[in-house]
Amino acid sequence: MQISFLNRLTLRQITVFLAVCQHRSYSRAAEHLALTQPAVSAQIRSLEELVGQALFDYIGRQLFLTSAGELMLRAARELQQRLVHLEIELTDLHGQLQGRLNIAVETSAERLMGQKLQHFCQHHPGVDMAVHVGNHDDLLSRLRDNLDDLAVMTKVPSDQSLQYTPFAEHTLEVVIDRNHPLCTQTGLRLQDLLSYPMLLREPGSGTRQITDEYCRQNSVVIPRYQQLGSNRLICHALPGSENWSILPTDIIRDSGLAQQLSTLNVHGFPIRRSWCSVYPRAKHLNPLSKAFLDTLHTPIRGAPRDTG
Structure with missing residues (x-):
């Protein structure tokens, strides 16, 4: 018909x-x-x-x-995406990448991605970048709706619908106020911290999901906690309190509170995961996306080693 x-x-x-x-x-x-x-x-x-x-x-x-x-x-989304691909492919014929690249980045990867984005834009000045920053569940939703060319996240679901490749280490540590009573103790296990309240991210965040997974694997139940909406907010809530938290190493270093916070030597820490480039398995990457993937997976000469 x-x-x-x-x-x-x-x-x-x-x-x-x-x-x-x-x-x-x-x-x-x-x-x-x-x-x-x-x-x-x-x-x-x-x-x-x-x-x-x-x-x-x-x-x-x-x-x-x-x-x-x-x-x-x-x-309509498929048509729009195909037109974007066509524009990029036509400009690529002239030897210079041009067009718009939509990237979604998990909140904790902001520092790492700042270096990568700067490097990419320096080498491809004709590219317009649109970067969405959100929590883990937000990025998964955007991938399902085909709103971005690719995403950067940790803890990728194993449902076979997403293509992902690790490109940098992501570590999380136990962090407290530098004058906290636990700072003088050695041989700590996570269970030793449970008499003090914990500061936690919201359930949709990657940091929270990694924390919950670690607790399940080690049969730990957090009895007292407060839920805050960002890692940086948690960092600023720790000084002068008896609270503790599990946070990405980069966030602790970049919080501006290094002199007021301390990372604890707790058995099983740091937790080590990987940052991954992620896109739907059925998606055909355009030349811009492929060029950005190359940037993600190539060490930047002269830059400090990525650990977050």
Whole structure:
């Protein structure tokens, strides 16, 4: 059966549709695209007329995708990604990489990625970089929605849908105030810390997932803890308190509190994991993504050794 309406779809309709999907609002999509709200509504209405089905439902003043809308969203993202690839491949024919590269980075990798991004941009000045920083679960969600060319994270799920390659070590240590009573003790095990409250990241973070995994493997249950939304916030909450935490080594070093904090020599620490480059296994990497992967997996000459 021939589907003739596909020949009448326009890139403008696709762009407006994707903006409405992203913002879940006609007015916010209009603001993002520098259009009027009636113009956005007209584009969606004409697209729905071509498809012959509604793409959005209003339920309780909220916008939701219909089944047809879900199918259109998947196709629109694939089309948008293919056009990006085409632009990059055409510019690559002239010997210089150009285009836009979307990278997602787990929060704890900010320091490591700062060096890599600077190096990449120096060697590819024609590339526009968009870097999203979020926690582990946020990055997995973005990979599922094909919002980024690739991501940098630790603890990659083993569901076979993601292609990943380790490129740098990631270590976590037990950290406390330098005047904490435990600082004078030796031969510590994690169980010895449980009489003091712990500061923990939220469940969606990579640091929290690694911590929970370590506790499960060692049959440790944390009886008292407070949950904070960032590693740096935890660092600033430790000085002058009896709290303790498990944090990435780089965060401890870069917190500006090195003189006020101390890392404990606890059996089984530091925990060692790897930073990995990650992208969907079914995704075809464009030349920009491949060039960035080369940067990730090549040591930067003259830079300090990556340990986080």
